[in-house]
Amino acid sequence: MTAPEAPGTAEKSGSETALIAAILAGDREKFHLLILPYEAQLFRTAFALVKNAEEAEDVVQDAVLKAYRKLASFRGDAKFSTWLIAITLNVARGRLRQQSRVVVDSLDEQREGNADFTPAALTDWREVPLAALERQEIRMLVQQAVAELPDTYREIITLRDVEEFSVNDTADLLGISAALVKVRLHRARLLLQKKLAPQLSRIAKDESKRSGKRSLFGRLSWL
Amino acid sequence: MALNCRHVWDCISEYIDGTLDPRVRADVERHLATCEICSAILDSTRNIIILMADDRVFELPLDFSRRLHAKLRDVLKHEHPEPV
Numbered sequence: 001m002t003a004p005e006a007p008g009t010a011e012k013s014g015s016e017t018a019l020i021a022a023i024l025a026g027d028r029e030k031f032h033l034l035i036l037p038y039e040a041q042l043f044r045t046a047f048a049l050v051k052n053a054e055e056a057e058d059v060v061q062d063a064v065l066k067a068y069r070k071l072a073s074f075r076g077d078a079k080f081s082t083w084l085i086a087i088t089l090n091v092a093r094g095r096l097r098q099q100s101r102v103v104v105d106s107l108d109e110q111r112e113g114n115a116d117f118t119p120a121a122l123t124d125w126r127e128v129p130l131a132a133l134e135r136q137e138i139r140m141l142v143q144q145a146v147a148e149l150p151d152t153y154r155e156i157i158t159l160r161d162v163e164e165f166s167v168n169d170t171a172d173l174l175g176i177s178a179a180l181v182k183v184r185l186h187r188a189r190l191l192l193q194k195k196l197a198p199q200l201s202r203i204a205k206d207e208s209k210r211s212g213k214r215s216l217f218g219r220l221s222w223l
Numbered sequence: 224m225a226l227n228c229r230h231v232w233d234c235i236s237e238y239i240d241g242t243l244d245p246r247v248r249a250d251v252e253r254h255l256a257t258c259e260i261c262s263a264i265l266d267s268t269r270n271i272i273i274l275m276a277d278d279r280v281f282e283l284p285l286d287f288s289r290r291l292h293a294k295l296r297d298v299l300k301h302e303h304p305e306p307v
Contacts, residue, residue, distance in 0.1 A: 039288055040283055134279070189268055
């Protein structure tokens with residue numbers, strides 16, 4: 001994954017600036033290199049909105065072509081990754097509008113405020129089952145839980161926890177306040193915890209029973 | 224201030240992101256030190272966030288990148304970026 005805030009960002013943005021200048025000066029083939037680090041990020045973001053792999057792929061193709069055509073209007077004061085994601089979100093929303101499948105922002109503030117967000121109280125699942133991600137069953141559980149989130153929560157969790165954009169960048173991308181990003185993110189995380197923690201903890205227990213040891217779900221200590 | 228479990232749940236996301244006010248953070252930590260339920264909720268929420276960020280969870284369709292660059296190649300051959 002591309003972590004937009006990773007160390008070396010300044011270096012990366014410097015080389016991106018050079019690539020963009022070269023492309024605009026006529027070295028068009030360099031555009032392939034420019035978008036290469038962001039392809040997966042664009043796909044996952046498009047998928048969070050349109051919820052269909054084929055359509056998400058179309059969205060990314062349209063967004064990347066649009067970014068190419070509009071490259072001269074990219075200003076260095078924004079990060080290139082954020083600019084690309086903003087274009088992808090716009091293209092995805094445009095498609096949803098065409099199909100009258102608007103992202104439903106039905107969770108008005110009052111309802112969000114009154115919702116019951118009690119987490120699943122478990123005392124026996126503390127391991128990080130990263131090794132278990134090799135199993136399709138586990139990946140499917142996580143994907144399904146994310147897919148079942150309300151649209152607004154799925155958008156937020158994708159930008160913040162999958163793509164690791166900052167709260168402020170997420171707020172800018174979605175056109176909402178940073179405070180609302182935090183509220184929705186919190187609820188999205190607790191909804192996922194409530195849904196996934198019991199399932200994953202059950203699998204972890206079965207696994208350790210079967211193997212007699214914690215082979216797949218080795219306990220890792222938290223720093 | 225002594226917090227109850229519900230207060231701590233309300234703070235979990237900001238606690239994980241490290242954006243809580245230091246005084247509230249200290250209260251949360253005091254509660255977590257003695258409440259097994261809340262500390263398990265914190266751990267499992269953090270686990271799920273770590274899982275979500277793993278590239279293996281949301282895989283790309285086969286040949287996604289090849290198709291994207293093929294399409295791009297067609298356009299790059301014929302088009303310049305638009306002038307501002």
